[in-house]
Amino acid sequence: MDTSEDLTESSLLVVVLDVGLSRATTLRNDPALAGQVLEAVIAFSNAHMMMRLKNLLALVACDTETTEWIYPESKADMSDLRQQDGQHELFNELERTVRRKIAQLLKRSAGSNSKGESMLSGALGRALCYVHRMQQEERQLNARVLVVTANGQSVSQYMNFMNVFFTAQKQNVLIDVCCLGPESSLLQQGCDITGGQYFRPPQPQGLLQYLLWVFLPEPLLRNKLALPPRVKVDYRAACFCHRELVDIGFVCSVCLSIVCKFSPICTTCHTLFKTPGTLPIKPKRKKAKLV
Ligand SMILES: [Zn+2]
Ligand SMILES: [Zn+2]
Numbered sequence: 001m002d003t004s005e006d007l008t009e010s011s012l013l014v015v016v017l018d019v020g021l022s023r024a025t026t027l028r029n030d031p032a033l034a035g036q037v038l039e040a041v042i043a044f045s046n047a048h049m050m051m052r053l054k055n056l057l058a059l060v061a062c063d064t065e066t067t068e069w070i071y072p073e074s075k076a077d078m079s080d081l082r083q084q085d086g087q088h089e090l091f092n093e094l095e096r097t098v099r100r101k102i103a104q105l106l107k108r109s110a111g112s113n114s115k116g117e118s119m120l121s122g123a124l125g126r127a128l129c130y131v132h133r134m135q136q137e138e139r140q141l142n143a144r145v146l147v148v149t150a151n152g153q154s155v156s157q158y159m160n161f162m163n164v165f166f167t168a169q170k171q172n173v174l175i176d177v178c179c180l181g182p183e184s185s186l187l188q189q190g191c192d193i194t195g196g197q198y199f200r201p202p203q204p205q206g207l208l209q210y211l212l213w214v215f216l217p218e219p220l221l222r223n224k225l226a227l228p229p230r231v232k233v234d235y236r237a238a239c240f241c242h243r244e245l246v247d248i249g250f251v252c253s254v255c256l257s258i259v260c261k262f263s264p265i266c267t268t269c270h271t272l273f274k275t276p277g278t279l280p281i282k283p284k285r286k287k288a289k290l291v
Pocket of ligand 1: 259
């Protein structure tokens with residue numbers, strides 16, 4: 001369990017909330033569920049803040065068009081902190097800020113008809129930049145990221161995702177994923193690379209309970225708990241030409257681009273290759289005659 005030394009450390013949790021949730025197929029039939037997801041994320045954020053006095057929280061949201069920084073706000077945007085209904089000022093401010101900014105984001109995106117993929121990799125990038133800045137400012141800081149999404153199939157952002165995952169691994173930042181949509185092999189890879197937990201709740205209605213059970217405990221405590229078993233990760237890569245997951249592909253020996261069909265010129269770095277054929281048979285060297 002926690003030692004007294006651990007109590008002095010602060011733990012930063014960055015929640016990346018994909019508000020393209022309402023567009024996801026699993027949630028489209030049940031619009032009330034999207035509201036429940038927001039409630040659950042706010043309650044979970046409060047729970048994280050209550051775990052320790054020094055705990056820190058940040059929240060980034062993303063949509064099909066943009067990523068938005070939600071919490072904490074810059075000092076200039078902060079409205080007056082006042083206690084209401086006996087609620088702690090900090091929780092009150094967190095809740096009001098998140099609700100206001102998410103509503104703004106949804107209002108803006110409601111006008112557009114963009115049906116593209118969520119900008120999840122961009123939001124993860126912003127989360128990691130914030131973690132990096134906070135780690136520079138505060139030495140003893142454990143940081144992790146929790147992604148709540150229903151659109152994890154963004155194969156067109158394959159490279160961006162891989163860059164984010166390996167950066168997180170280098171920064172020692174865990175990426176946890178709570179997936180409300182269909183299984184996402186890309187996000188499974190991210191959890192596996194960074195040592196985080198991937199979980200797809202069987203009943204999204206009970207999201208808060210799953211969040212508190214699986215994602216609230218600190219990574220150090222997790223091996224002492226009976227958490228859901230690790231999923232078998234599908235490590236297929238996406239080809240650069242069609243953005244589809246491939247079992248066997250060709251890899252450029254210069255830039256490591258992956259393509260599903262052989263091409264004599266690498267589309268990324270324009271290296272020329274010879275067409276694969278039978279290897280030329282080398283003529284046997286004539287032995288020098290000894291005189
Ligand atoms: Zn292809
Ligand atoms: Zn290449």
